[in-house]
Amino acid sequence: MDRQSQTTSLQRLQNVEKKIVRVLELAGSVMDEMANPSGPRKDLVNSHCTEFMQLVKDTQMTLRGEIKSACDYRPFEKCDYVPRITNEISCKKLEHVIAQLDEMKQTIEGYGDAA
Amino acid sequence: MDGDLEISLDKLPIKRLEALEENGLERFPADLGYDEKRVNLIRRIDFAWAVEREDPSKKQKSEGASAKEGTATSQQQWPWQSLVENLQLAHQELSVIIDLINTVEANDAVTVAGMTRPKQLPNEHLSDLAVSTATKLQCFRNLGKYFKQSAKSLEEQIAREARFYGALIRLQQNWKIKRHRLVAAASGNEGFYIDLFDNSLYDSAAIFRPSSLSTIPIEHDTAGMLAVNLPRKSCHSLQFEVLGLRSASNLGKAGETKTPVGVNDSSKEPGKEHASNDERVREIHLTLREVHRAIHDEQVFDLVNREACNPSIGVNLAGIKENYLRLSIGQGASVSISLVPSSQDDETYGASHRITTETSCVPSESVDGVKLGGVDKPKKLGIPSPLGFEIYLRQVFHEHVFVKAKNKAMSSSRSQISSQPPKDNSNILGHFCMSLAHRIFSNKVLSVLENLVYRTPNVHLVSHPTWHSRTSSWTLSVKIPQSILHAGSQIPMSTAGAVKNIRSPFWTRVVVIDDSIRVEGEGSPNVVGLFRGRPDSVSSINGYDCDLVDLPIILLQQVASQIIQWLHEEALTVGIKANRDFLSLAFELDQGEIVRLVAHVDPEDTQGCISWWLTVDDGVVEEHKLHPDMSDVESESRKFLGYLSLDVLYSTLLDFLNLCSC
Numbered sequence: 001m002d003r004q005s006q007t008t009s010l011q012r013l014q015n016v017e018k019k020i021v022r023v024l025e026l027a028g029s030v031m032d033e034m035a036n037p038s039g040p041r042k043d044l045v046n047s048h049c050t051e052f053m054q055l056v057k058d059t060q061m062t063l064r065g066e067i068k069s070a071c072d073y074r075p076f077e078k079c080d081y082v083p084r085i086t087n088e089i090s091c092k093k094l095e096h097v098i099a100q101l102d103e104m105k106q107t108i109e110g111y112g113d114a115a
Numbered sequence: 116m117d118g119d120l121e122i123s124l125d126k127l128p129i130k131r132l133e134a135l136e137e138n139g140l141e142r143f144p145a146d147l148g149y150d151e152k153r154v155n156l157i158r159r160i161d162f163a164w165a166v167e168r169e170d171p172s173k174k175q176k177s178e179g180a181s182a183k184e185g186t187a188t189s190q191q192q193w194p195w196q197s198l199v200e201n202l203q204l205a206h207q208e209l210s211v212i213i214d215l216i217n218t219v220e221a222n223d224a225v226t227v228a229g230m231t232r233p234k235q236l237p238n239e240h241l242s243d244l245a246v247s248t249a250t251k252l253q254c255f256r257n258l259g260k261y262f263k264q265s266a267k268s269l270e271e272q273i274a275r276e277a278r279f280y281g282a283l284i285r286l287q288q289n290w291k292i293k294r295h296r297l298v299a300a301a302s303g304n305e306g307f308y309i310d311l312f313d314n315s316l317y318d319s320a321a322i323f324r325p326s327s328l329s330t331i332p333i334e335h336d337t338a339g340m341l342a343v344n345l346p347r348k349s350c351h352s353l354q355f356e357v358l359g360l361r362s363a364s365n366l367g368k369a370g371e372t373k374t375p376v377g378v379n380d381s382s383k384e385p386g387k388e389h390a391s392n393d394e395r396v397r398e399i400h401l402t403l404r405e406v407h408r409a410i411h412d413e414q415v416f417d418l419v420n421r422e423a424c425n426p427s428i429g430v431n432l433a434g435i436k437e438n439y440l441r442l443s444i445g446q447g448a449s450v451s452i453s454l455v456p457s458s459q460d461d462e463t464y465g466a467s468h469r470i471t472t473e474t475s476c477v478p479s480e481s482v483d484g485v486k487l488g489g490v491d492k493p494k495k496l497g498i499p500s501p502l503g504f505e506i507y508l509r510q511v512f513h514e515h516v517f518v519k520a521k522n523k524a525m526s527s528s529r530s531q532i533s534s535q536p537p538k539d540n541s542n543i544l545g546h547f548c549m550s551l552a553h554r555i556f557s558n559k560v561l562s563v564l565e566n567l568v569y570r571t572p573n574v575h576l577v578s579h580p581t582w583h584s585r586t587s588s589w590t591l592s593v594k595i596p597q598s599i600l601h602a603g604s605q606i607p608m609s610t611a612g613a614v615k616n617i618r619s620p621f622w623t624r625v626v627v628i629d630d631s632i633r634v635e636g637e638g639s640p641n642v643v644g645l646f647r648g649r650p651d652s653v654s655s656i657n658g659y660d661c662d663l664v665d666l667p668i669i670l671l672q673q674v675a676s677q678i679i680q681w682l683h684e685e686a687l688t689v690g691i692k693a694n695r696d697f698l699s700l701a702f703e704l705d706q707g708e709i710v711r712l713v714a715h716v717d718p719e720d721t722q723g724c725i726s727w728w729l730t731v732d733d734g735v736v737e738e739h740k741l742h743p744d745m746s747d748v749e750s751e752s753r754k755f756l757g758y759l760s761l762d763v764l765y766s767t768l769l770d771f772l773n774l775c776s777c
Contacts (some may be wrong), residue, residue, distance in 0.1 A: 010284060017273045024266035031259030035252045079291060081313040082517050085411050088404065089513060092506045100500075 009066060016062050019055045026052045151201045278392055282341040283307065283333070285396050290403055292333075307333040309343070311407050328406050340392065343399050350409035351438075352457040353416060355505035357551075358449050409457060415512045416440075416454045422544040429545030429552075442544075445552040445630065452508070504554075507584070508547055515543050549629060550584040556630045557587040559663060564589055564625065567667055571724045572760040574674055586628050591670060593621035593677050596762055621677045623670060633660050636673045667718035672698065675714040675725050678761070682712070682768055691772055699730075702771050708732070710774075712767070713753075723758030730754075 030048045033040045133144045235243075286292060286309070295306040312329035328349060336342035416438070423432050423440055434441035439453040561578075568576040568591065579588040623636035635658035661669050675698050682700050686693040694701045699713040713728040720726065730753040759767070 010281070014273075014277055017277075018270075021266050021270045021273065024262050024269060028259045028262030028266060031255045031262060035255035035259060037252065079313055081291075081311070081407070082513075084407065085513055085517065088408055088411075089506060089510045092509075096500070096502055096506060 009069070012062055013066060016059050019059050023052055023055050023059075026055075145197055151198075151205075279335065279341050282392060282396050282399075286341075286399065286403075289400065305333075309333060309403065311403070311410055328410055331403070331406065340395060341399070342395075343402055345402060345406065350405055350457045351413055351416075351454045352409060353412045353505055353509065354453050354455045355501050355508060356451045356453075357501055357504070358451060405457070411509070411513070413454065415509055416452065418512050418516060419452055419508075419544055422542070427542045427545050429542065429549045431548075442548060444548045445556075448551075448555060450548070450551060504551060507550070511543055511547055546584075553585045553587070553627070553629050556663075557627045560587070560625065560627055560632060560666065561589070563663065563666055564591070564670070567591075567670060567718065567724055570720070570722070571671075571674065572758070586626065588624065588626045591623045591625070591674065593674060593681070593761075595621075595681065596760075598762060621681065623673045623677070625666075625670070631660055632662060632666060633658060634666070634669055634673070636677070667724075668716060671716035671718055671724050675716050678725070678764070679712075679714060681761075682764060685765065686768055686771075689769070689772055691768070702774070704774055710771070712764075725758065727756040727759050727764070728753050729756055 026048045030045055030052075033045050033048070132141055134142045136142065283292065291310045292307055293310050295308065297306075309331045310329060311331065331343055331345065334342050334344060420435075420440060423430055423435070423442060429444075431443045432441070433443040433449055434451075438455070439451065441449055441451045443449040564576055568574050573594055573596065575592050575594050577590045577592065579590065581588050621637070623634065626633045626635070637657075659669075679695055679698060679700050683693055683695040686700070686702075692703060696711075698716070699711045701709050701711045703709055709732055711730045711732070713730055715726045715728055716724060717726070718724055732752060756767075
């Protein structure tokens, strides 16, 4: 997956999970409504059921889209470990140079004080 | 009557006598009814054994009851009483028989064929319906509770896993994350691990085994979030020490690593989850970088070992131990490369380590640098910083092994290696050692140059970057002060090219390659031209090799001759007739006297390297004219002028203008 859409597709999948949780909650409340001793309230049950179906449909579409857009699994083709080490070495070089520059600066200040 | 007696027996049931009383009355039993007679007959069957088995108590009771009844009725004298008794007895007998028949049927395992239920009454029907409805409602309620509970637990699990997988995805952007399916099935873990081994490089030349550090398991910590645990002191790092020379640089001894901040900080509040998740991921990144670097160090050490054991140019193996290698390079120094456990959060280790490095350097007597008596103003450069060379070692191996392998593996044609290839393609360690030797030598050269330049006025030293680790180059240039330039020169100063033309003859270049010095300079007189008496043809570039001992005097002679050259040119521009010799300038005075301005070079002189003398001769050839630097004594004919700067020389020259006739 390319990096730009990685966070958003992750968010989409997380939303799918939240929808599933919501679906379960709806099922629970419908059951509770049916267990109502004075009989279920039709409008409530209807609204819950429509929401349920809508969420399931959304989930299905999102998952379908995600599965289609997942790229082929070519494992670790662009492994960057070697340039990573190059960077680490460069970092060390920079630190070394900075330390030397600091030393030079101290020397200059020392001369400045002496003068 | 006849005399025969006939007796006839009655076939009818004979009443049997029940009892005969004393008075002759016959008592006959009462007449039984027809049923009674039958019953009596049946009664005669002995059901005692079965009946006793079935209803022993009933029989006892009934017997008891009948006995009682019997005693009771005998007193009643009711004529139907016996009938009633008999009927009761019969009833009892029949019930016994029915029970017996039932038992017999039961023993035959005969089931009841059917039972007809009576039709339900409406209220029964309704109550059944109510019960079933109530149970259904109860089921619904249970189902509802079950759904809600699973929704809650699913939500918690999602939240937990979201943190875990969020961290995992962030790690995956930088590191290779793999999964053991079997481990996942076996343990409770998901079986993820981080693979730090780059196996895209090594297909055929599989010289590198993955080290034990290459796979790092990903675990859950106590809060369920992602955690990576490493055993302590499992990472090693390269340590590089140069022994035998005093180290002037105190820039970070080898082996100091930046401690990753708060790896074990578990005091974070669980409230700031988002922030601590970021920090956690950052810590893990640091840890992984550390491990990756340690793996590379191990590989570099491995390569160094391998190359050290092969005899090759520039590599002299002096000692070998486990995780320790000692090489001797030139210039009286030796290098030790070792693999030590890197101190992650152990400050005291770093401190004690520093001490050992210094003690190994202190008892070094063989300082091969040029001892320039007592001058301590310019810094004595010992060896260059070990840290620099440690980095260079890593880089050199990395470039020529890994980057090359990678580029070969990728088979792309755009492989550009930024630094230079070593002279021998496979002798990386030799190149490295020679670089180190060169650096030590060039530091010595540099100190010589600095000493010279410090004591010589108007001479500047410039270092040139050569971008090659075994070449160094400097330029000494004589800079003519601005005052003289403006005053004396008739050539316009505006063009930089013209300025350059004036100044360019005064450079001397010193180039050091490995440990050979080459000096090039303009303005030194052509010896052949001198002999031919045409000292004008002097502006050619001469170059020659020398060694460190002769370097000062050669440079000083070069510089002095450049100054003389300049003075000569200035004299000619001003209008003085002057002749130049190797290190002297001769002016002819009115009286035929020849006054010489002579330069005397002495690298050991503490006050100045180039001193000037004035000699006057009366036309008599003197021996020491050809050896102007031999005599130190002032006499009438030679006067010591001192360590003059260029302005003073120039003004001296101008003084001659008055003296000279032309």
